[in-house]
Amino acid sequence: MEFRTCSFTGLKIHKPAEDLIKWNVITAVLFLTLGGLMGLLIGITRWPSVHYLDPTYYYRYLTLHGFDALLVWIIFFEVALVHFTSAVLLNTRTVIPSAGWIAYSLMLIGAIFVNITTFAGKADVLFTSYVPLKASGVYYTGVIIFAVGALTAFGHFFANIIQAKRDGAYKHSLPLGSFGMAAASIIAVVTLAHGAVIMIPTLLWSIGLIKYLDPGTYRLIFWGLGHPSQQINVCAMVAAWYMVSAFVLGGKPVNEKLSRTAFVLYIFFINVASEHHLLVDPIFSNWHKIINTSYVMHLAVFASMVHAFAIPASMEVALREKGYTNGLFEWLKKAPWGNPAFSGTFLSIIGFGFLGGTTGVIAGTEQFNIIRHNTFFITGHFHGTVVVGTTLAFMAFSYLLMPYIFKRELIMPRLASVQPYLYFIGVSMVSIGMMAAGALGVPRRHWDITFSGAPFSFTFDPSVDMFLSIMGLGTLLAVFAGVIYVVVIIGSALFGRRVAP
Amino acid sequence: MADEERKIEEQEEEPIPAWQLFYDNIMLLFFFGVAVPTLVYTVWGLMEIVQIPDLPSYSP
């Protein structure tokens, strides 16, 4: 039997899809562990009273933190979502499972290349690897192999939905969760194409086959990779929000047309936000900057605001149907706050919107960017989006995957149910501490903000120490909650009590 | 592609609105999703870069 019926959701689950989801999730979690460990080390280095690592290791581990957490953890998890939404959610099969395994192997090999070269000290270039900083050719080869693997995996999404339509798994419209992942996959193609266009010349340059690579061109094309990859995250995260609302509460979008319109706005307009990385760059004209970051990009910001209220609304409607109809907020009080899939999702929506989203819109404005660029404010902003938002949403979703896909109960359910709260509080402290320090001028990617030994001296506002300490304490809490997450997920996958299939 | 299916559908139910047919056409969305950022961000940006004159002393 290639198919089984899930006793929780009634979905028909194809065995190869199930295996692909399992392996991608577990690999993702292992790289999150590595990335989180690096986060701990650099976090306590930026905490002035600890200042743990020496400069070489600070930059080395910062490179690994960016690569493993931002790219490897997130993209492996997204590939799991690709299979979940293009096969499981459609009650159909995953076509050519071997393509899924090839993609998986390429991504894994690429990630291992990058990790080994960086640990060996041959690639202290940070994950942006700005030319003319030069890493060993193995590093760029690893990035390229990883990207080819990821492209194969997202291509698999399209193969699956086309086959599903032929098989009659759906007639016209994909379910909303799959539609969101379709948006993510489209954006992924744009992203990875830019990656290929820039990483291949950079590889040739690093091994000496090309003499000169223009740094301005590198930055332009690199951010066609670096930024849209964050938009894959946003789409996948929003798709996960809708799915958790549907699976945990039976919530349906209040207005499906509106929700889909918001995804379509993402597909068309969100990628040009790459420009916000170039706002202080003297090369580009004001018109290029203004059109890209304001007029066009705000259509995508609008879409995020639609989702941010459409999902709580769908939860509210579902809870009201369950009978929690007193007053304005009874549904909110009686919501399943002890279920980590629900609480993680809700906290992710709040954190993404109010820590990450609003600050991103501020920092992405040309006039504000000039005083925010490359300060710790930026790092604070994207720990709001990519950690409190995406990472927490994926953590929440993986709590659902345990019974549905791994057919295991969570071990230590009590600990699991407080994990999202601890992680939320910890990372929010990290994010807010960074933003406050950055608003006072503290730079990002900087080992020594006392500038000891420099020919000039500069002292920051004394409150900076306090804000960086808030970040440091938040680091400890976030890492603690991260450890709980890893232990619960890996432990449940291996030793959790089996549930009926 | 979906035309024949739609005809069958139309006999049973009311027709599907045009915007919904547009949203269901993933390949068309794909086309716009690639074209818009590539033109507005990448190609335009590259055009601005190549228009910058080299320093007089520069020889590659």
Add this chain to the structure above:
Amino acid sequence: MADKYDDEEHRNKIEAPGTLALSLIFLVVFMVLWFLHFKWLVEVWWVE
């Protein structure tokens, strides 16, 4: 998975008054924060 969304059923009904209230609260709070932030920015960064 209905082929035509049942959006029409929901037309002109306030089904999620709590979320509506929340969104209005957040709107007001955010506007206040924004203006405070703005004032502070001007103080910190204003260069004569």
